[in-house]
Amino acid sequence: xxxxxxxxxxxxxxxxxxxxxxxxxxxxxxxxxxxxxxxxxxxxxxxxxxxxxxxxxxxxxxxxxxxxxxxxxxxxxxxxxxxxxxxxxxxxxxxxxxxxxxxxxxxxxx
Amino acid sequence: xxxxxxxxxxxxxxxxxxxxxxxxxxxxxxxxxxxxxxxxxxxxxxxxxxxxxxxxxxxxxxxxxxxxxxxxxxxxxxxxxxxxxxxxxxxxxxxxxxxxxxxxxxxxxxxxx
Numbered sequence: 001x002x003x004x005x006x007x008x009x010x011x012x013x014x015x016x017x018x019x020x021x022x023x024x025x026x027x028x029x030x031x032x033x034x035x036x037x038x039x040x041x042x043x044x045x046x047x048x049x050x051x052x053x054x055x056x057x058x059x060x061x062x063x064x065x066x067x068x069x070x071x072x073x074x075x076x077x078x079x080x081x082x083x084x085x086x087x088x089x090x091x092x093x094x095x096x097x098x099x100x101x102x103x104x105x106x107x108x109x110x
Numbered sequence: 111x112x113x114x115x116x117x118x119x120x121x122x123x124x125x126x127x128x129x130x131x132x133x134x135x136x137x138x139x140x141x142x143x144x145x146x147x148x149x150x151x152x153x154x155x156x157x158x159x160x161x162x163x164x165x166x167x168x169x170x171x172x173x174x175x176x177x178x179x180x181x182x183x184x185x186x187x188x189x190x191x192x193x194x195x196x197x198x199x200x201x202x203x204x205x206x207x208x209x210x211x212x213x214x215x216x217x218x219x220x221x222x223x
Binding site for chain 2: 006032034036043045049051059090092096098099100101102104
């Protein structure tokens, strides 16, 4: 069966520091991969999606970037965090029409 | 532009009764609709989906109804249980869109004893 791993679960970072969140998927090949963010009290917003290694599409302009160095690995990064980057970050994968989500990372930028 | 709307931020239902969560959409290209359940500090869990070629899909206590002409879908939970208390998100995608989801803002369901 397919599983998705996302870490860390929580992260507290100072403004201006770098960020790296990692997500890996097991039990499937060539999945579509996604990064979503849920800001406090709001719905989930798609940040990036990828249909293959090295293929990244950005949905909203922001201070973040994404990379897919391997088929089942998706990384969310920032060189310098802003206060507005705080939120709950979710990685997801899909092999068909239904995306499945990881457990999320709560990022607090202070 | 909110393409998927959940106009009720919260809903309270008694245990054993029916819970009805509603969702409206504006984008006619959407042809696949999903419901997710989410607990605080956890990722959303997929519940049920429906394709636009259907008007109803049922899975155990959960049934989703789709009214394409009204651009409206609803999730029925019967009977409601205390463990159903969570935030429910409606989401939609379209063919050729890479299965990218557009989410509503969620409805907090509370099932009371």
